[in-house]
Amino acid sequence: MKPRLRFAPSPSGYLHIGGARTALFNWLWARSQGGTFVMRVEDTDQERSSIESVRAILDAFRWLGMDWDEGPEVGGPHGPYFQSERKPIYKELVEGLIREGKAYRCYCTKEELDRQREQLKARNPKAAFVYPGTCRDRTDQPDLPHVVRFKTPREGSTEFVDKVFGAISTPNAAQQDFVLVRTDGYPLYNLAATIDDHLMDITLVARARDHIGNTPQQLLLYRAFGWEPPEFAHLPMMLSPQGDKLSKRHTAVSVQEYRDRGFPPMGVLNYIVRFGWSFGDQEIFGKQQLIEAFGWDRVGKGDGKFDDKKFADVAFEHLKREDLTSLDEYASSVKPFLDARGLTDVPEAALKAAIPGIRERARTLVDAANDLDYYFREPPELDDKARQKFLTKEAAPRLEALAETLSTVEPFTADALEARAKHWAEQQGLSMKDFAQAARVALSGRSASPPLFDVMVVLGRERTLARLRRGAELAKS
Numbered sequence: 471m472k473p474r475l476r477f478a479p480s481p482s483g484y485l486h487i488g489g490a491r492t493a494l495f496n497w498l499w500a501r502s503q504g505g506t507f508v509m510r511v512e513d514t515d516q517e518r519s520s521i522e523s524v525r526a527i528l529d530a531f532r533w534l535g536m537d538w539d540e541g542p543e544v545g546g547p548h549g550p551y552f553q554s555e556r557k558p559i560y561k562e563l564v565e566g567l568i569r570e571g572k573a574y575r576c577y578c579t580k581e582e583l584d585r586q587r588e589q590l591k592a593r594n595p596k597a598a599f600v601y602p603g604t605c606r607d608r609t610d611q612p613d614l615p616h617v618v619r620f621k622t623p624r625e626g627s628t629e630f631v632d633k634v635f636g637a638i639s640t641p642n643a644a645q646q647d648f649v650l651v652r653t654d655g656y657p658l659y660n661l662a663a664t665i666d667d668h669l670m671d672i673t674l675v676a677r678a679r680d681h682i683g684n685t686p687q688q689l690l691l692y693r694a695f696g697w698e699p700p701e702f703a704h705l706p707m708m709l710s711p712q713g714d715k716l717s718k719r720h721t722a723v724s725v726q727e728y729r730d731r732g733f734p735p736m737g738v739l740n741y742i743v744r745f746g747w748s749f750g751d752q753e754i755f756g757k758q759q760l761i762e763a764f765g766w767d768r769v770g771k772g773d774g775k776f777d778d779k780k781f782a783d784v785a786f787e788h789l790k791r792e793d794l795t796s797l798d799e800y801a802s803s804v805k806p807f808l809d810a811r812g813l814t815d816v817p818e819a820a821l822k823a824a825i826p827g828i829r830e831r832a833r834t835l836v837d838a839a840n841d842l843d844y845y846f847r848e849p850p851e852l853d854d855k856a857r858q859k860f861l862t863k864e865a866a867p868r869l870e871a872l873a874e875t876l877s878t879v880e881p882f883t884a885d886a887l888e889a890r891a892k893h894w895a896e897q898q899g900l901s902m903k904d905f906a907q908a909a910r911v912a913l914s915g916r917s918a919s920p921p922l923f924d925v926m927v928v929l930g931r932e933r934t935l936a937r938l939r940r941g942a943e944l945a946k947s
């Protein structure tokens with residue numbers, strides 16, 4: 471049987487970068503084995519869940535380039551894929567557990583349990599409260615608010631072999647009678663996840679290691695239902711630079727934030743895959759390379775610390791290399807950032823001609839849009855310091871003469887333009903430094919740009935001559 475894996479986000483906000491890493495490991499294994507990747511929305515927390523969050527999470531997946539075979543918007547044979555729509559399924563199965571004496575209704579109120587917690591704390595401040603089983607053997611069924619608890623076996627242990635952490639055994643006596651269903655009728659995580667994973671034929675549950683404590687409870691449920699459990703793989707954590715849980719006070723934690731900062735999607739995937747997985751000394755991967763290389767034997771146990779600088783370096787490597795981000799992909803990716811600058815009608819050919827000159831130094835797509843701005847803005851924004859330094863009265867006649875001498879160059883290529891400019895300069899007793907910076911500022915509005923004659927080629931003859939002549943006028947004023 472080909473593997474079936476899932477990612478089951480809670481739609482209470484954005485897609486966390488740690489969640490994206492977990493999803494990526496599942497997605498890579500499904501793709502590498504010709505399996506199925508399922509998207510399931512765990513929206514049983516009605517107060518925090520929202521359809522806007524669902525859309526944001528799905529948009530983040532689309533941007534990252536991780537498609538799903540079953541789930542929201544694509545359907546599939548194991549639906550519905552929203553847990554809030556599966557409530558009747560959970561209810562029927564829980565009622566079966568109650569009838570078989572494997573679960574029970576608990577009528578203890580929050581106030582009663584809080585009082586017991588306080589009493590325990592007074593006796594032993596360090597003790598952890600464990601539900602004492604007050605309603606475990608009740609036979610009456612009063613019409614009162616209640617939760618449903620699982621009747622955890624008191625003897626034996628629950629064991630499994632994790633694909634990352636190896637054999638794990640938990641004494642059943644260490645488990646309390648955990649809640650399956652809240653008073654509002656909605657299931658808690660362990661119940662819903664167990665039922666859904668079984669009914670959706672999930673073969674491997676891969677998630678962060680902070681879920682490892684949930685696994686014994688889920689295995690007890692599998693046993694109670696008489697179902698064969700899937701395999702489990704718990705992944706090392708993504709930690710802050712200080713070694714604690716990653717949060718917004720340490721760095722950006724939303725996938726969308728990295729999109730908005732101008733990181734390429736494959737740069738994001740490349741960086742986060744290294745949290746728990748390695749492939750020798752190789753640091754940089756394309757998507758197909760990752761799919762072919764990924765395997766659970768290369769997933770380690772050690773947590774990783776987030777490094778913003780390393781993240782930015784990996785993202786830049788993907789932008790810089792055409793074998794990782796093609797010219798077409800780069801042009802498509804940078805357009806939204808040009809749009810944000812008001813440059814909404816950029817010619818495709820000119821954009822592709824300009825990109826090679828800036829991609830070696832534009833570390834993000836935000837930087838790239840800034841570096842490309844002057845090619846498409848008329849007139850280009852003029853840096854005051856550059857204007858004062860280089861558009862001097864002495865530069866005015868040189869810019870006018872340069873425009874005139876370049877007006878008839880054929881073909882309009884960088885080599886031909888440079889040869890004509892040098893010949894003209896020699897005739898005038900000038901060197902390149904006597905006019906190049908003034909020309910650069912006239913063409914780009916800036917004192918730094920790609921090679922001068924490459925800029926001219928992208929601008930084209932008409933705009934090059936117009937900008938040189940405008941620069942001359944500005945130099946006179």
